[in-house]
Amino acid sequence: MNALDDVAILIPAFNGQADLERTLRSFSEPSMVRVLIVDDGSTPPIVAPSIDGMDIAILRMPQNGGIEPALQAGIDALARRGVRYAARIDSGDLATPHRLAKQRAYLDTHPNVAVLGMWTHVVSTSGAPLFDLTPPTDPAAIRRAMLLRSCFAHPSLMLRVDAVVAAGNYRADYRAAEDLDLVLRLMARHDGANLPEFGLYYELNETGISATKRRTQVMSTLRLQWRYLRAGNPLDWIGIVKNCAHLLLPYRALRGLKAKLLKRSASARTHPH
Template structure:
């Protein structure tokens, strides 16, 4: 066992889980209950003006703080506020997850150990199992692990599953934090800026159960998300990278196809086959 691994098993004092939440108390409770770590887990819930306010449940091995915003301002501001609050509290790492998603046991310890050994990595994701609201497995997201491949394919596929990410807080603030310039694509905007100065990587193992929610941002604000993604693609477009061309074509196709049609296509392409 390496020293970094041993340290990760005994302390997570410099890691905090960052959860933006707007209503959905039951989803918040489900997500919090999924964390199973050997050390105390620090949680910061940014309540984005929920009615009634989000309440921290009493759960073992979790230290939960709720930071309430006076009014609903959107996920971009909630995340920006959360990162700044964690920096003020002295945390080094922010582990993202969304209400309704579930963490795999020891996710935080594994990510922290990796980031301690790879100081150039500012954002670290994990493979993600996409599930229905009822918890049924739909398909797996298994993006590339290496920073170079992620950088090349950043606009072609979802290389970094936002709710699976662990982020270096100082790096996030150095590049300008989350921002509302590309609404509903605030994660991709941040990752692109991080990759201009640092690396982003993935641990090639399951770290998250992601709930496919037709009330979520990817469904309800889909056209805004695609529009923001296209603007990012055009701003950072590299004509020598074939994946940038493919990503541009893919997003234009997304504008034409209904959300449910795209999900059915993903399930057929990515669902596990018999015998595999």
């Protein structure tokens, strides 16, 4: 495995010291890992934990301003420090062994790829398995479906820092959809890909952005879909229709339907007729 001296984990945090530490302790890598915690106005302030194999720094925001400015400040700080790759994860999520080394190795051999995700196990806050996210892996397939579905699990991403800065960094123009906004801008100049293996346990939390800011997220996503719409691509239109349905159906109903469909799809792949 390659050394990870040009990689840094970028994790924003607002309170939740215990969840933050649990997330960072989940990483198991072959060499020292750098970490930048962006403390978004926590009370009390986040304390850098002492974890073997990690060099942890904290960037403190002057006040709680939300994930978008926190991530923007984090990328700017990593760029100033000469970090080449930023690995995203959020407090409460868990990494699989050697996730960072695998992603870095791929990016080193695919210089046209600026955003690289991995497949994701979605679990409850107690750790119980709910469903799996296995989006397309090939850049061409991702490009075709990028407005139909979420082709990346944001906390699984590894990003080229220089490409993110050149694309305009994270921004607050599309609240609660800052990840899709960034990915679409990156893919205007670069490719995106997913490794076809699981790299993340994503905690589905009723207090997370997808639940508490759902309407804001859906409206931001719709604005992005219209902005990047390719009139000749039927998948783009289906994505818009699907997102409109999200405005009408309750969050829990949608979550339950998604879980059933994904489980059925996984069963069909495992037990083909």
